[in-house]
Amino acid sequence: MQKNEKVVALIAPSKQDGILKEMPWGVIFLVVGMVTYVGVMEKIGVISYVTGLIANMGNPLMATLAVSYVGGFVSAFASTTGFLASVIPIATPILQDPTLSANNIISAVSASASIVDLSPLSSAGALLLANVQGIKERVFFRQLLLTIGVFIAFGPGLALLLFVVIGMPW
Template sequence: MTDLIAKVGNPVIAALASSYVGGIVSAFASTTGFLAAIIPLAAPILQDPTISSVGVVSAIAISSSIVDISPFSTNGALLLANVQGVKENVFFKQLLLSAVVVVALGPGLAWLAFVLIAG
């Protein structure tokens, strides 16, 4: 993955791709564990002096953590396990739909805010 990130000629686009990878993978995995793996993989972006390292790390971290509502993630699974007063399959579908929307929009918005605008 590090080689793929390094091959992208534009660090801004590489930061966007890393944010989406973080959001998609974290929807199915532990955010804390995934952040420990993705930040070192983003080293080629972080070494580029033309882009804010803090902005890239912030975008990746936010992209990875806002998707925790996914029913396949730890927090989403805890929500699903403790649902009361709603049918579990209905709540599962609502969580899944919310997660899809957040995965589709969240990383792009985090990248926009922390890499493009604040960077």
């Protein structure tokens, strides 16, 4: 089905029987649910609470690592671009520390949040999952989750090492 046919089907469903049956509803509901979940976390004050914890850590390297892990974990369930707008304020106490480069801290946090974009629970990964061909959807879903688990486990530490400890130029 062509792109313009899908638009017509959404505008005039009676003209295109069956288009609604072809929609990846499971993926759509998954993304909507995860975005709602992240919104609720923000609304009830989880972001403010985590910012307070980060501010009280005392060690800027460990605080940067903690923010990077939070960024990687939460971004696996939400859109990275949207999440970066809320994770950077969490890092505000670290960004004000004169012993570390603010650019390198933001680079480490952004890299940690971005490497998980293939998560089937985020918008980009869900689109990938919705369009998978030649492999069973559940198998592909599990493979993506395993890959993202590895990225979440090792990515923030590697980003901290490269951008903050070594100070890799970007």
